[in-house]
Amino acid sequence: MSITVVGSIAYDTVTTPFGERDRMLGGAAVHFALAASFFEEVRIVGPVGDDFGEDDFDVMRHRGVDVSDVERIAGGRTFFWRGKYGWDLNSRETLDTQLGVFEGFQPKLSDASRESEVLFLANIQPDLQREVRAQLPDARFVALDSMNLWIEAARDSLMKAIRDCDCLILNDSELRQLTGRASIYAAAREVLTWGPRVIVAKQGEYGAALITGEGFFSLPAFPLEQVVDPTGAGDTFAGGFVGYIAAHSHEDISEDLLRQAMAHGTALASFNVEEFGTERIERLSGGDIVARVRQLREFTHFSDAPVPLRD
């Protein structure tokens, strides 16, 4: 079943300890779409400006992403972000943000995009997320990402958007901020009472945790000798996670299925950060993903060996 994603299509200028790239293809919806394209057909919705290149459309088309709902705004400029990462890649500074065509963006979904059974609302203004959500009332699985900015500036609308979703995917620090709870586990369990039945807490270099009514699951990030550019890791994770669910959307979305989806999201994110922007994902094969998921199982497995304990 096809997946619709609504969010930013961007150019990123990024400096990390390993180099710099100027105006790379980026944006949450792009990173998500490329990752999810390994599992199902993806329809991407978002605006671009006159400056958006045909070769960047081709990167998406090459992965089978349907770009017919990408709206080109005449006279506009594509969303632009410039940032710089610190030496351990855990801190980053935003040096420039130019909203461009994103200012005043009104998502227009074609009939085909409205017929998707799976929807990902990437991090955009919560009012827009709700408008899009309302256009897919029958979607079987709707996941939403957000950020600290909207928790501060548009809390009420964000709460409503979260209530109408099946799954909230958020950084752990933002889960804390959203709920005022210090424990990520407690924070996630509180959000479960608002409406969603699945919470994913993204933990950056530490991986991600899954909290549902049935249980708790945690998976480390795939260990890498070198992370080159973390930009888009969270959205690539979301693409693998939601993509895997979409590929199984004829089944019940069981705890077991969600855990396998976590593993696929984690594997995809690990490839994303190995090179700048979309460079690595563009060359990725299904076999690469399968191999890394298998390694993740090996990295997290331990056997049961009871030992007599001294009470």
Added chain:
Amino acid sequence: MSITVVGSIAYDTVTTPFGERDRMLGGAAVHFALAASFFEEVRIVGPVGDDFGEDDFDVMRHRGVDVSDVERIAGGRTFFWRGKYGWDLNSRETLDTQLGVFEGFQPKLSDASRESEVLFLANIQPDLQREVRAQLPDARFVALDSMNLWIEAARDSLMKAIRDCDCLILNDSELRQLTGRASIYAAAREVLTWGPRVIVAKQGEYGAALITGEGFFSLPAFPLEQVVDPTGAGDTFAGGFVGYIAAHSHEDISEDLLRQAMAHGTALASFNVEEFGTERIERLSGGDIVARVRQLREFTHFSDAPVPLRD
């Protein structure tokens, strides 16, 4: 086989969002010893002052810890630490440190303590760690903890101490600081070339990772609705980890054994943080530990379900 631990025996005054406790029993060696006592006999080596109470000795004796090598320094005061945690318990401020009898401490090991086959060198001046290490030349498993202070102030001695150990247990930020490598995985693999064959990267609320020549393993912290006091979590983890290995020290220290040890350390640490100081561990039973290890397996397990991927 018995375990010898050398390190601080302390009184801690701790403020967290959930309350305050004045002059609780604490110190790295104490937290370690109480945790390890569930697996093997533990001999604790460290100094206390006139102010150290008989009831605090009893807490250790009650868990079967041998306190005959605890040296009471006449006219001295027990090591004292006062600190305050922030609302999410991930930041803490040291408000007071009084070394007391720890200033000028020279570890004196009895014959019995020197005959232990397992040794834990808790976080103390690296010269002292090396002196103790030299007194147990035939130990089968020696683990060492340290901290940022010694990486800055006594780097050469610390490097020598690490070289002579089987296992380094360190916070992940300190592994970065020690090696200058941004990737924890790369940092650990570098330290493996120095001498140790086992590296444990402690990751606070995220759990811990194990890096050996054979592989990588990662385990999340046990999810808790509320953490009351994180003081001593790392040493309690180390006690469970090293204790489990000691209980199996007649076996090869295999990758599989180390992973099970990680699970037991993680379970013990999770109990430690549920209450102040040693309160929870004093009441703990072997059955509690076994149950939490079983839950940790459930929290990290996912099955293999290949999906056709779209190349």
